[in-house]
Amino acid sequence: MHAEPRFTVGIEEEYFLVNRATGELAIDPPEGMPEECGQSIDFGTFSPEFLRSQLEVGTPVCTTVGEARRALGKLRHRAIEVCGHYGLTPVAASTHPIAQWDSVKHTDGERYNALSQDLQAPVRRLLICGMHVHVGIEDPDLRIDLMSQMSYFLPHLLALSTSSPFWRGRNTGLKSYRLSVFKELPRTGLPEQFHSWGEYQRHVNVLVEAGLIQDASKLWWDVRPSCRFPTLEMRISDVCTTVDDAAAVAALYVCILRMLWRLRRSNQRWRMYAHMLVEENRWRAQRYGTDEGLVDFGKGRIVPYADLLEELFQLIGEDAEALGCQAELNGCRTILQRGTSAHRQVAVYQAALAAGRNDAEALQAVAEFLIAETGRDLLL
Numbered sequence: 001m002h003a004e005p006r007f008t009v010g011i012e013e014e015y016f017l018v019n020r021a022t023g024e025l026a027i028d029p030p031e032g033m034p035e036e037c038g039q040s041i042d043f044g045t046f047s048p049e050f051l052r053s054q055l056e057v058g059t060p061v062c063t064t065v066g067e068a069r070r071a072l073g074k075l076r077h078r079a080i081e082v083c084g085h086y087g088l089t090p091v092a093a094s095t096h097p098i099a100q101w102d103s104v105k106h107t108d109g110e111r112y113n114a115l116s117q118d119l120q121a122p123v124r125r126l127l128i129c130g131m132h133v134h135v136g137i138e139d140p141d142l143r144i145d146l147m148s149q150m151s152y153f154l155p156h157l158l159a160l161s162t163s164s165p166f167w168r169g170r171n172t173g174l175k176s177y178r179l180s181v182f183k184e185l186p187r188t189g190l191p192e193q194f195h196s197w198g199e200y201q202r203h204v205n206v207l208v209e210a211g212l213i214q215d216a217s218k219l220w221w222d223v224r225p226s227c228r229f230p231t232l233e234m235r236i237s238d239v240c241t242t243v244d245d246a247a248a249v250a251a252l253y254v255c256i257l258r259m260l261w262r263l264r265r266s267n268q269r270w271r272m273y274a275h276m277l278v279e280e281n282r283w284r285a286q287r288y289g290t291d292e293g294l295v296d297f298g299k300g301r302i303v304p305y306a307d308l309l310e311e312l313f314q315l316i317g318e319d320a321e322a323l324g325c326q327a328e329l330n331g332c333r334t335i336l337q338r339g340t341s342a343h344r345q346v347a348v349y350q351a352a353l354a355a356g357r358n359d360a361e362a363l364q365a366v367a368e369f370l371i372a373e374t375g376r377d378l379l380l
Contacts, residue, residue: 005261007254007323008136009068010231011246012058013075013239014049014129015090015374016099017083023367025053025099026088037082043074050112051127052105055079055090061136061229065254065325069247073378076243080375092246092374093341094129094164094178094238097349097366101127101168122184130178131161131239133250134231135257140197142261143225143232148193149260149270154222154236155281155294156312159305160332161237161249162289163341169363171349175289175342176238179282182220187213190275190282191221200225222282232257236282241341241373248331254323255316262319273297289340306336345369 017026017033034055037046047056057079059071079090104127106112115123137143162175174180182188194200207213216227222236234253240246263269281294290305309332320326339347348369352362 003139005135005137005139005142006063007258008134008231009062009065009250009254010059010134010136010229011068011072011250012056012132012134013072013092013246014131015055015057015079015092015239016096016129017053017055017088018091018096018367018371020084020087020089020371023091023098023364023371025096025104027053027103028105029053029083029088030086033082033086037079041074041078043071046075046079048107048109050106050115050123052107053099053127054129055083064323065247065251065328068250069243069328070380072246073243073380076374077378080378089371090374091367091370092129092163092239092241093345093370094162094176095167095181096127097166097345097363097370098169098360099127101125119185126181126185128164128178128181129239130182130235131237131246131249133234133237133253134226134229135234135254136229136231137257138230140225140230142264143230144194144197144200145264145269146257146260147191147223147225147232148272150223150232150234150257151190151193151275151278152270152273153256153312154190154234155278155285156305156308157234157249157253158236158238158282159285159288159290159294160252160335160340161240161245162285162343163238163241163345165342165346166349166363166366169359171346174287175291175340176286178238179236179286185220187218188220189222190278191223193272197225238341241344241370242376243378244328244331245335245341247328248335251320251323251325251328252312252316252332255319255325255329256312258319258323259316271298289342290336309333309336341370341373344373 034046045058057075062068164178226233293302293304296303352365
């Protein structure tokens, strides 16, 4: 119970594949491109996604956030290199500013065909990308306990990662429209609360034995125990457009988990709040990102996000030092100062309109911005 978890880190990201010259979504990219990207590399994996216009990458198991950031940079660099042979390039954003979901094709495969048949229109319009951060926690009961406590902090992570303000060529007014699309699927949102790994398994088995799901990988909660690895997988975040932002969000996540573990070691725990309260902060993060603050339920009022972040930094300072990720964690302050990807996309769009460009041209400017930022500072 008192042994410290390894707190290893792995990051998965999903990208859109776009025409490098126009920024438009690649509707029918060459088959086998993920396999070509993954040939003869030892710094991660490439996989197809449900929609053919997407690509997924995954880092190896890393001992530090800095190591994961370097692996992620190499993966993006490799994707840009291979996709460039076909006039394409990856874009790291959770929605594409001008893409139309009804024009894309899903990958032909047994798993993907079954998803399409089972979930119908909600999964076929799933033209969104996310970032998943795995943290190694070997004890399954500890994973369940930390999952329940982590729910409180999920809106804080979402707010820093937002990158999906546009949908089908429109400014939605939300910083993370991705969650609005994703919630149409079943078994999404905040995780259920369980008292033990055994209780969690019993509930999963009810769904499996009834033939509703094949396994726990069909639980698409904001944070969940991975059914492939001994990790707690954070899934609420949008995919960050720059690798430094991705590393910052990952550092915040792993540091919070270690802080919660320290509390448990001292026979303490973070106070649990009802889902109806946490959902309010989840919505505020989705709608406003970092702009309008979140509710501090202990104080009973909305607190500016900058104040909440500094309070968090005080709580997790020793954890950042122990995990060697102070530099990556400080990137959260950088995000707050210059804005998330969503803020910057909207700023590019509005600046283009103010310069006399029409709506289509302004959206094109956003796509060009995303291409450039996805490939910035990869191999540091």
